[in-house]
Amino acid sequence: MNRTSNIVKSLVGRLGDLSPRCKEAIRLQSAALDRNLTLTERFGLRLHLVLCRWCRAYGRQVAFLRSAAGGLAQDNRHLQQQALSPEARERLKRMLQSARE
Amino acid sequence: MDADEDSTISQPPAEDVKATPGLSDPDQWVELHGDYLFRYAMMRLRDAAKAEDAVQDTFLAALKGGKNFAGRSAEKSWLVGILKNKICDYYRKAGRETPFTDLEFYSDEESDRFVPVGLFKDSWIHELGPQEWTNPGASLDREIFWQTFRDCANKLPKKVGAVFTLREVDGIEGREVCALLNISENNLWVMLHRARMALRRCMEVNWFGKKDAPE
Numbered sequence: 001m002n003r004t005s006n007i008v009k010s011l012v013g014r015l016g017d018l019s020p021r022c023k024e025a026i027r028l029q030s031a032a033l034d035r036n037l038t039l040t041e042r043f044g045l046r047l048h049l050v051l052c053r054w055c056r057a058y059g060r061q062v063a064f065l066r067s068a069a070g071g072l073a074q075d076n077r078h079l080q081q082q083a084l085s086p087e088a089r090e091r092l093k094r095m096l097q098s099a100r101e
Numbered sequence: 102m103d104a105d106e107d108s109t110i111s112q113p114p115a116e117d118v119k120a121t122p123g124l125s126d127p128d129q130w131v132e133l134h135g136d137y138l139f140r141y142a143m144m145r146l147r148d149a150a151k152a153e154d155a156v157q158d159t160f161l162a163a164l165k166g167g168k169n170f171a172g173r174s175a176e177k178s179w180l181v182g183i184l185k186n187k188i189c190d191y192y193r194k195a196g197r198e199t200p201f202t203d204l205e206f207y208s209d210e211e212s213d214r215f216v217p218v219g220l221f222k223d224s225w226i227h228e229l230g231p232q233e234w235t236n237p238g239a240s241l242d243r244e245i246f247w248q249t250f251r252d253c254a255n256k257l258p259k260k261v262g263a264v265f266t267l268r269e270v271d272g273i274e275g276r277e278v279c280a281l282l283n284i285s286e287n288n289l290w291v292m293l294h295r296a297r298m299a300l301r302r303c304m305e306v307n308w309f310g311k312k313d314a315p316e
Contacts, residue, residue, distance in 0.1 A: 009220065021223035022230075023215050030294040034275060054230035062297045064237050065250075065304060069269040071241065072251060082143045083136040088153050092131045095157060099164055100127065 019047035022055050029059040033066060130160055134177055138184050144271050145188050145281065155191065159184040185277070192281045211298050231301070234309040246308060253303035257296055264289065265296040 020028060025048045028041055037045065049056050084092070138159060142152035162183050214229040216222050225231070240246040257265060260282075267278045268289070279289050 021215075021221075022225045023212075023223040026298070027294055030297050031290055033297075034290055034293060052225075054225045054227070057231040057233055058301065061231060061234055061237070061301050061305070064234075065297065065300055066269060068241065068250065069254075069265075070272070071247065072254065072270045073272065082140050082149070082152075084131075084139045084153070084156075085149075088139075089131055089135060092135060092153075092157060092160065093128070096127055096130065096160055096164065099161055 019044040019051075022048075022052060025049070025052065025055045026058050026062075029055070029062065033063070127160070127164060130163070130180075134180055137177065138180060141181060141184060142188060145267065145273065146191065151191065155184060155187045158187045162187070185280075189280055193283060210295075211302065232305060232310060234305070237309065240308065249308050250300075250304065253300050253307065256303060257299055261292050261296050261299070264292040265300075268293060269296070 019025075025045055028037060028045045031037065031041075032045075049059070135156065138156045139152055142155040143149065146152050146155065159180060163180055166183075214226055216224050216226055254262065254265065254270075263282065264278060264284075267273045267281065268275060273281075275286065275289055278284075279286055284292075
């Protein structure tokens with residue numbers, strides 16, 4: 001029993017050198033959404049994800065929410081369809097005219 | 102109306118501006134570009150009065166700095182460039198009044214879900230880690246889902262929420278968000294990470310984790 005757990009500990013230790021822990025792995029997954037990871041980062045993350053289903057779930061979920069966030073913008077459609085009100089339009093025109101006189 | 106005192110008259114009079122190849126008559130600017138500039142400002146300022154002010158300031162500055170252009174699209178880009186600066190000025194001023202604090206960059210709501218010490222330090226405490234979400238895509242056509250999502254987004258700390266909205270919802274380029282909020286690229290990534298962590302957790306608790314959530 002002891003010998004097995006020592007082997008396991010040693011293996012985990014070795015892997016730990018190559019791949020990040022969960023806290024770092026989720027940070028990397030987030031970063032990967034915004035920039036290119038370095039080769040080392042990517043490799044280490046891949047390795048971690050093979051072994052860690054929680055971080056795999058995290059990555060899927062965050063990616064899903066990110067694509068859904070665009071839908072919140074649909075919600076803000078009114079922002080995107082905004083136009084100057086007729087009053088504002090007139091105000092601006094008058095302002096421009098007087099500024100040039 | 103004294104030309105010496107009025108600094109806005111540093112550019113050629115209307116007739117000359119019209120004669121300049123490619124540059125449209127400022128009288129036309131409101132018609133040609135007003136709505137576009139207003140929309141652009143609205144996406145970033147989210148307030149009609151502020152957006153209008155920004156557009157007004159843009160036109161005024163444009164009058165002062167009349168340039169030569171070939172083509173209307175170049176003129177529009179030029180105006181947008183001025184508008185961007187005006188919007189930055191607004192954020193800079195707002196930022197001075199309530200600056201980002203270290204707290205916003207470094208506090209970490211999820212930190213107590215990781216093993217604190219020992220061999221498995223910084224691994225998820227398994228019971229507290231991410232759960233499986235069954236078929237999340239199916240939620241997208243439920244109005245209550247969007248409501249929940251919106252509520253979760255609104256719960257974000259103010260600055261983190263601003264970063265999230267500008268970058269993830271409005272799709273404004275990272276570099277521009279940095280310029281608007283006067284933060285570094287690194288700051289941006291830290292705050293996006295925090296926003297995503299918090300949102301994921303909030304959605305898990307309030308939507309996907311619920312027993313009566315739809316499949």
